[in-house]
Amino acid sequence: MKNVLIRVENLSKYYQMGEVTVKAVRDLSFEIYEGEFVVILGPSGSGKSTLLNIVGGMDTPTKGKIFFKDQEITNFDERKLTSYRRNEVGFIFQFYNLMGNLTAKENVELAVEICKDTLDIDEVLDAVNLLDRADHFPAQMSGGEQQRVAIARAVSKKPEVLLCDEPTGALDFETGISILKILKKINVEYKKTVVIITHNSPVAAMADRVLKMRSGKIIDYYENPEPVDPERIEW
């Protein structure tokens, strides 16, 4: 029996643009299970980032509810939301969002400073194969290395879930695969739930569960009978 980590109920997000209402996310309901590797797939503009930002407590919905381990985060006040974002969620973005004036290790140290319970930073840098780069600055690192710093930064906070917004979007194919392999390793070895959003459909093959979106709606949601090794993905 799998435990539900996140439950999304009738979630909608509308943006008012003058006279026009943009329905970015329309009445979504689904569940994310503990320990799963989930890929949310959809073309540009289908509402993936909007959904991820609301699940991560960075944005609020127009309608609907989100439960994290049976706590309704859409009811949280600002203090509880900050604690949720800080302690339960690790974010990974397409463009890494590292501090340019800090080394790899300092970027990770800064992130964990305000967290309750953290992992040993050297151990995590080792897990993402970056121990020998710990003292390098972002400008001295490749895109793939910078993304690995961002992963280490997110994982060190010991979050329950990693939310990744196009984590391979700025990388070439081979580097993208190496990042997917590391995310899979974090999923298995650190037992973290991982959610990736991407427009890159081959990535869905590695997921335990796939959620397909189009025009703000779920068009498919299925469990993958045989998730493949990221090595076998091609695009």
Ligand SMILES: Nc1ncnc2c1ncn2[C@@H]1O[C@H](COP(=O)(O)OP(=O)(O)OP(=O)(O)O)[C@@H](O)[C@H]1O
């Ligand atoms: N702050 C905003 N104000 C107005 N419209 C917005 C805003 N944010 C997103 N939208 C609109 O909502 C829709 C969904 O956008 P969203 O960024 O969630 O899609 P996406 O699937 O993540 O796309 P991409 O892969 O290009 O980032 C789009 O039509 C977008 O223009």
